[in-house]
Amino acid sequence: MNQGRQRPRELQDNHPSLMPADEAAEMIIDVRDVSFRWNTASFPVFESANLNVQRSDRVFIEGPSGSGKSTLLSLLAGVITPQRGSITVLGQRVDALSSGQRDRFRADHIGFIFQMFNLIPYLSVVENVTLPCRFSALRRERALRSAPNLDGAALALLDGLDMAGGDIVDRPVNELSVGQQQRVAAARALMGAPEVLIADEPTSSLDTDLREDFIKLLFDRCAEEGTTLVFVSHDRSLEGLFDRTIRLTGSKGPLILNNQEGETLS
Numbered sequence: 001m002n003q004g005r006q007r008p009r010e011l012q013d014n015h016p017s018l019m020p021a022d023e024a025a026e027m028i029i030d031v032r033d034v035s036f037r038w039n040t041a042s043f044p045v046f047e048s049a050n051l052n053v054q055r056s057d058r059v060f061i062e063g064p065s066g067s068g069k070s071t072l073l074s075l076l077a078g079v080i081t082p083q084r085g086s087i088t089v090l091g092q093r094v095d096a097l098s099s100g101q102r103d104r105f106r107a108d109h110i111g112f113i114f115q116m117f118n119l120i121p122y123l124s125v126v127e128n129v130t131l132p133c134r135f136s137a138l139r140r141e142r143a144l145r146s147a148p149n150l151d152g153a154a155l156a157l158l159d160g161l162d163m164a165g166g167d168i169v170d171r172p173v174n175e176l177s178v179g180q181q182q183r184v185a186a187a188r189a190l191m192g193a194p195e196v197l198i199a200d201e202p203t204s205s206l207d208t209d210l211r212e213d214f215i216k217l218l219f220d221r222c223a224e225e226g227t228t229l230v231f232v233s234h235d236r237s238l239e240g241l242f243d244r245t246i247r248l249t250g251s252k253g254p255l256i257l258n259n260q261e262g263e264t265l266s
């Protein structure tokens with residue numbers, strides 16, 4: 001998909017920012033003029049879409065099923081690349097990287113909470129949480145800055161998400177309640193302090209009051225690390241908790257993502 005683009009810039013020393021420090025400190029995600037269409041689709045999901053996200057922002061992305069929420073997250077995380085436009089995360093043009101470099105970038109810098117959590121059933125709670133450190137030396141090193149070992153770092157994160165009590169951490173993950181699984185998934189995404197946390201409808205199977213509790217815990221953990229949060233949901237009642245809302249309307253034809261706070265274009 002990247003034919004004709006400039007050669008990828010090499011990732012240097014695993015360091016997130018290749019930009020001047022003050023510039024990088026502000027702009028974490030910069031989507032410019034992005035158009036994306038799935039191979040099999042007759043019309044694009046995004047056409048000339050723009051989005052800016054600043055450091056420590058807590059952004060809510062809202063829209064009905066099929067409006068492109070997950071597609072947008074996949075673009076931000078470099079799982080897919082746009083046919084046109086640029087996507088810059090932490091100063092790095094992710095759309096210009098090779099597939100392997102994008103995988104590496106994602107492992108180092110982006111925590112992902114999936115809708116179905118995607119916990120590994122044959123691993124313990126703590127093993128699930130420490131998993132990102134197997135794929136990223138950078139996250140491993142960061143996790144070990146505040147704890148003597150990875151298990152300790154995982155338990156501290158679980159504790160911060162109200163999940164350390166009793167024998168919970170010794171139980172197989174598929175015996176946990178939905179709310180508990182969600183917290184394990186959140187702890188895993190936060191492990192090793194990735195700069196960006198992306199959550200794709202992680203609360204859709206929870207009751208409303210549990211959703212708010214969870215989001216507030218997530219905010220606290222993000223505030224501690226200065227993590228930028230991009231949170232997707234079709235549930236507009238959660239919107240008021242966030243700094244900023246991006247609305248995808250998903251009605252007919254191509255969508256345009258607007259970068260004005262709380263505004264929508266379609």
Ligand SMILES: Nc1ncnc2c1ncn2[C@@H]1O[C@H](COP(=O)(O)OP(=O)(O)O)[C@@H](O)[C@H]1O
Binds near residue numbers: 071
């Ligand atoms: N892997 C895929 N292949 C082809 N089309 C897809 C794929 N994933 C999503 N789509 C299409 O892209 C559009 C946006 O989907 P999606 O991003 O999953 O929306 P949402 O997350 O808001 O429900 C829909 O029309 C959907 O059918």
Ligand SMILES: [Mg+2]
Binds near residue numbers: 069071
């Ligand atoms: Mg989705």
